[in-house]
Amino acid sequence: MSLIWLEKISRRYQMGSETIHALREVSLAVEHGEYLAIMGPSGSGKSTLMNLIGCLDTATAGKYVLNETDVSDMDDNDLAEVRNKEIGFVFQTFNLLPRANALHNVELPLIYGGVRSEERRERALEALSAVGLADRITHKPNEMSGGQRQRVAVARALVNRPSILLADEPTGNLDSKTGAEIMALFENLADRGNTIIVVTHEEDVARHARRIVRIRDGLIASDEMATRS
Numbered sequence: 001m002s003l004i005w006l007e008k009i010s011r012r013y014q015m016g017s018e019t020i021h022a023l024r025e026v027s028l029a030v031e032h033g034e035y036l037a038i039m040g041p042s043g044s045g046k047s048t049l050m051n052l053i054g055c056l057d058t059a060t061a062g063k064y065v066l067n068e069t070d071v072s073d074m075d076d077n078d079l080a081e082v083r084n085k086e087i088g089f090v091f092q093t094f095n096l097l098p099r100a101n102a103l104h105n106v107e108l109p110l111i112y113g114g115v116r117s118e119e120r121r122e123r124a125l126e127a128l129s130a131v132g133l134a135d136r137i138t139h140k141p142n143e144m145s146g147g148q149r150q151r152v153a154v155a156r157a158l159v160n161r162p163s164i165l166l167a168d169e170p171t172g173n174l175d176s177k178t179g180a181e182i183m184a185l186f187e188n189l190a191d192r193g194n195t196i197i198v199v200t201h202e203e204d205v206a207r208h209a210r211r212i213v214r215i216r217d218g219l220i221a222s223d224e225m226a227t228r229s
Contacts, residue, residue, distance in 0.1 A: 087164050
């Protein structure tokens with residue numbers, strides 16, 4: 001069965017007397033180990049789709065099955081549990097604790113998950129090693145470059161061994177060279193079997209993925225395998 005199965009998902013918002021149709025009966029399947037980019041201009045519905053896939057929001061209509069669990073009608077507490085177990089988030093703004101070192105920042109999801117300290121440290125070290133930062137574990141965010149901070153954020157997203165790595169404009173705050181390094185890291189993680197979904201409006205970021213889904217006006221405009229150079 002597909003890791004992600006969206007069936008006729010719609011999301012409507014009420015703004016005063018106006019109804020906004022952010023998504024219109026979108027159906028999408030994502031398999032284990034896929035590396036997918038979701039693209040679209042501002043207002044296309046791509047952020048709404050990301051929030052639904054990431055269990056940060058629920059659909060107005062339709063069905064969403066994540067890793068064989070129907071999450072369509074879950075309440076906020078159940079969705080929070082699914083997020084912590086199934087999804088690792090990477091944000092444009094890193095979202096690191098400024099006074100905590102890299103190791104502690106990466107340990108945070110495990111602290112919330114009640115993992116004992118010895119295992120927390122071991123798994124955080126493993127995640128930091130996977131992103132090439134084994135030698136930066138005691139550094140705080142202000143002692144690291146933007147690329148290193150984003151690598152810490154990726155390690156934090158990976159530490160719970162989630163089903164999906166979900167990245168929202170992951171290179172948006174980075175220069176082009178550093179952004180390319182982060183995308184190379186994603187390719188490496190995809191080669192190791194991680195399922196990665198990148199939400200972006202940038203063509204050069206999307207081209208690193210193996211499949212590109214384009215959203216326009218709340219609909220899937222195209223869904224194609226990316227051309228590899």
